[in-house]
Each structure stands twice: as structure tokens, then as C-alpha cells.
Amino acid sequence: MSKPYNHTKATLALAKASFRSIMRSPSAVVFTLAFPLIFILVFGFLGGGGIKVDVAVSPGSDLENPVINALEHHSVVHLLIDKDPQEIKRGLEKGTIDAVITVQKNKAGIPAYLANVQYTSASIDKGSIFKSVMSSLLYTLNTQNTEPAIAKLQESTIQGRIYRTIDFILPGQLGFSLLSTGVFGTAFVFFGLRQNLVIKRFFATPVRRSSIVFGEGLARIGFALLGAVFIILVGHFFFHFTLIHGIVTVLNMLLLSVIGLIVFMGFGFVVSGIAKSESTIPPISNIITLPQFLLSGTFFSIDAFPSWLQPISRALPLTYLNDAMRKVAFEGAGLWDVKQQILIMVIWGIGIYAVAVKVFKWE
Structure with missing residues (x-):
């Protein structure tokens, strides 16, 4: 009697293969590690940030x-x-x-x-x-x-705790790294899998569609967490980025990173579903990522923006991820203390995955 097909093993195998693919992708390394690290080094050495x-x-x-x-x-x-x-x-x-x-x-x-x-x-x-x-x-x-x-x-x-420029800049760069990984990475991968008929071949096997999605998701989360740990450690040991409760703060930041990445992957699914060709993925993705990169408090405090622009900034999901990261890292807040920011990100996630279900194409 044959053994039943093990979907858990299939999911993990897909995740392992996808993780290897990500590690070999120059663009993934640049957007997840190199690009944010460059900004951290610049602001860490030179200071600045335009904060009022x-x-x-x-x-x-x-x-x-x-x-x-x-x-x-x-x-x-x-x-x-x-x-x-x-x-x-x-x-x-x-x-x-x-x-x-x-x-x-x-x-x-x-x-x-x-x-x-x-x-x-x-x-x-x-x-x-x-x-x-x-x-x-x-x-x-x-x-x-x-x-x-x-x-x-x-x-x-x-007397008070010293608030350095890196305490503002690093969470913003970490958030941008997660946004880029979630949107660009997911969009390119699933569009490529569909165009190259890889997904169609999967359908000839007992692998479930959910295993494909979860496998890719686990790979992205694993890679993003490695990048997050690297960025946090560089900021802490080289530029004295504040981690109030040490390892507990790091773990809280990583949990926030997972929540943020899951939400941002939803945007990637939407892009891969509506893109007509591989060349249309970057402009569509930039429409999603660029406003958040500029308006979500990555470099500048939202309070420094004109009053008419602030409501737009406060409507973006990256704003709440950045805010939660800073509260956890510098103020020592726990996850329950940033429940409002997490709730808004979850609402964004529900909304964007509802859209993704409508537009995503398997073939």
C-alpha cells in the first residue's frame, strides 16, 4: 500500500529550492541587503535626516x-x-x-x-x-x-537616553528592504513561474497550489529575516543603534518584519497578476513602492511634511511598520503596545489579499 503524499515535505522542498534561488539573485541581495546598508552607512557616518x-x-x-x-x-x-x-x-x-x-x-x-x-x-x-x-x-x-x-x-x-539619527533611519531602511523584497521579489518570481510553465508542470504532480505559495512565502520570509538580523546587528555594533531590551527587542522587530513582509507580498501577488509582461513589472511595482519609500517616514519624520500631505502618509502600510519598529527599538514598547499599528497592517493585508485573489493567475 502506497504512502499518502506528504504535502508538508513538498512545501519545505519548494521553500528550500526557492531560498537557494533567492540567494543566487543579485537583485534580491541588492534590494534586501546592499541598498539599505548603504543608506545606513551614509547616515551612520554623516548624521542628518532632516528631522525637525x-x-x-x-x-x-x-x-x-x-x-x-x-x-x-x-x-x-x-x-x-x-x-x-x-x-x-x-x-x-x-x-x-x-x-x-x-x-x-x-x-x-x-x-x-x-x-x-x-x-x-x-x-x-x-x-x-x-x-x-x-x-x-x-x-x-x-x-x-x-x-x-x-x-x-x-x-x-x-538626563535622558541619547536619540541618534541611526535610531530613526535604520527602522525605515529595514521597512524599505521588506517592502522591496515583498513586492519585487514575489511579482517577478510568480510571473516567471507562470510564463515558463513551471506552475503548469506542478499541476501534473500531487503538489497543492497552497504548497507553492507557502513554499515561496517561507523562502522569502527566511531570506528577509536573515537580512533584517544583518541590518540590525550592523546598526547596533557599528553605529550604536538602540535596542532597549536586547535580544527581546530584536525578536519583536523580527516578528514585526514577518507581519510587514506578508502584507507586502500581497502587493507582489497583485502585480504578478496584472502584469502583461516582465517589462511591465518594474513600473507597476514602483508605483506601489516609491510613494511609500518617500512618504512613510523612511528618511524624514512625517510631521515635517506639509499638513495636506500627512493624511496620505498616514494611510500607507509602511508608515505603520516604521512607526512600530521605532517604538519597539528605542522606546522599549512590546508588541501589545503597538497593537494599533499591527491592526492597521493586518487590515491592509486582508484588503490586498482580497484583491490578489481576484487578479492572480496560475496560468
């Missing part, structure tokens, strides 16, 4: 005064108003808030206002930028008015 200085306004401050009004119109400063005191404290300690300013009317009358600014050692570079901004702003205000002085500045610094 986030300044919280202390509750109870007088908001109708020249200092606050001038800061609201400053191109570098991003004011955070109506923040809870405990939230401000946590933000200063973690470096997600660069400074807090309190502006009150001076009971003595002259100067008219007293501005108290607290900086954080967690964000030294941006604190220095804000010091320069405040010095220039107060000089301008005080010299343009008839009073001897309209405002006086008092400064202090609290």
Missing part, C-alpha cells in the same frame, strides 16, 4: 505671547501643544521630545514674559539647534520692541 526639533509646550503656559507665536512660524521647530505632563516627561527621557518650553507673564512686569526651556541629554544635537533658535528669536524680539526686554530665557537640562 520637537518642542513641547508645558501645560499652563501663556499661548498668546510673542515667543510662542514666533516659534509656531519657525521652519525648524515643531511645537507640541496640549501634551500631558507625564507624556512630556517620558518623551524627554526617551528623546522623542527634544525640549519643553514654559512661557509665563512676568509678575514684575519687565521683561514682559519669562521663558523656561528644559533640554534633554537624550537629544543633544537637536537641543543645541533649539538653543540657537531661541537665542536668535529672543534677540530679535527684544531689539524690535520699545520695552527694555520682552522676554528672558532660563535654561536647564535633564
Whole structure:
């Protein structure tokens, strides 16, 4: 009596073969490892990133005064108003808030206002930028008015965790790596398998269609996780990328990577289904990946974008993956703490796979 066909072994065999194929693909290595690594090296050595200085306004401050009004119109400063005191404290300690300013009317009358600014050692570079901004702003205000002085500045610094440029850049590059792997890799592979009649030959065997999909998916996930570990370790050991809880943080980031990659593979299935030829895959894939690469907070904080553009940025799945990665890595959040970001990615996944089922072609 013959043994029943083992679909698990078939799936694993397909995954192994696909993984070998990916490892031999120059484009897969470039998009998954080399391309993100280049950006990490550039920003790691040179710094930068175009991030605005986030300044919280202390509750109870007088908001109708020249200092606050001038800061609201400053191109570098991003004011955070109506923040809870405990939230401000946590933000200063973690470096997600660069400074807090309190502006009150001076009971003595002259100067008219007293501005108290607290900086954080967690964000030294941006604190220095804000010091320069405040010095220039107060000089301008005080010299343009008839009073001897309209405002006086008092400064202090609290201790906090250092927030480096790499802490912002690396999660974005990791997210982009997963996006590229999921969309381009999946689209090219399944289109090629269909065009070369490989899938048709599979149908002559007992292999299930689900085994083909799961096998390819496992291979992509395995390769992407290797790439993610490599990127995280390079960032941590060479550029001091923050991993608050060590190996636990790494594992959480890898789980987020799996969720993100599964969602992005859905886009790849859609592209492979609607593409008429191999030459049409890159432009269609770029329509999906390029807006997310530019608008999902990969290089710049979404808060730095124009107000009309921010809702578009916050609608993209890569935005939520990047946000969850940063919260887990730097703030020490657990997966339950980023459940909102995960839920939105899952909703995106359900929607895109519903489309994929409609457009995907096996032959």
C-alpha cells in the first residue's frame, strides 16, 4: 500500500529550492541587503535626516505671547501643544521630545514674559539647534520692541537616553528592504513561474497550489529575516543603534518584519497578476513602492511634511511598520503596545489579499 503524499515535505522542498534561488539573485541581495546598508552607512557616518526639533509646550503656559507665536512660524521647530505632563516627561527621557518650553507673564512686569526651556541629554544635537533658535528669536524680539526686554530665557537640562539619527533611519531602511523584497521579489518570481510553465508542470504532480505559495512565502520570509538580523546587528555594533531590551527587542522587530513582509507580498501577488509582461513589472511595482519609500517616514519624520500631505502618509502600510519598529527599538514598547499599528497592517493585508485573489493567475 502506497504512502499518502506528504504535502508538508513538498512545501519545505519548494521553500528550500526557492531560498537557494533567492540567494543566487543579485537583485534580491541588492534590494534586501546592499541598498539599505548603504543608506545606513551614509547616515551612520554623516548624521542628518532632516528631522525637525520637537518642542513641547508645558501645560499652563501663556499661548498668546510673542515667543510662542514666533516659534509656531519657525521652519525648524515643531511645537507640541496640549501634551500631558507625564507624556512630556517620558518623551524627554526617551528623546522623542527634544525640549519643553514654559512661557509665563512676568509678575514684575519687565521683561514682559519669562521663558523656561528644559533640554534633554537624550537629544543633544537637536537641543543645541533649539538653543540657537531661541537665542536668535529672543534677540530679535527684544531689539524690535520699545520695552527694555520682552522676554528672558532660563535654561536647564535633564538626563535622558541619547536619540541618534541611526535610531530613526535604520527602522525605515529595514521597512524599505521588506517592502522591496515583498513586492519585487514575489511579482517577478510568480510571473516567471507562470510564463515558463513551471506552475503548469506542478499541476501534473500531487503538489497543492497552497504548497507553492507557502513554499515561496517561507523562502522569502527566511531570506528577509536573515537580512533584517544583518541590518540590525550592523546598526547596533557599528553605529550604536538602540535596542532597549536586547535580544527581546530584536525578536519583536523580527516578528514585526514577518507581519510587514506578508502584507507586502500581497502587493507582489497583485502585480504578478496584472502584469502583461516582465517589462511591465518594474513600473507597476514602483508605483506601489516609491510613494511609500518617500512618504512613510523612511528618511524624514512625517510631521515635517506639509499638513495636506500627512493624511496620505498616514494611510500607507509602511508608515505603520516604521512607526512600530521605532517604538519597539528605542522606546522599549512590546508588541501589545503597538497593537494599533499591527491592526492597521493586518487590515491592509486582508484588503490586498482580497484583491490578489481576484487578479492572480496560475496560468
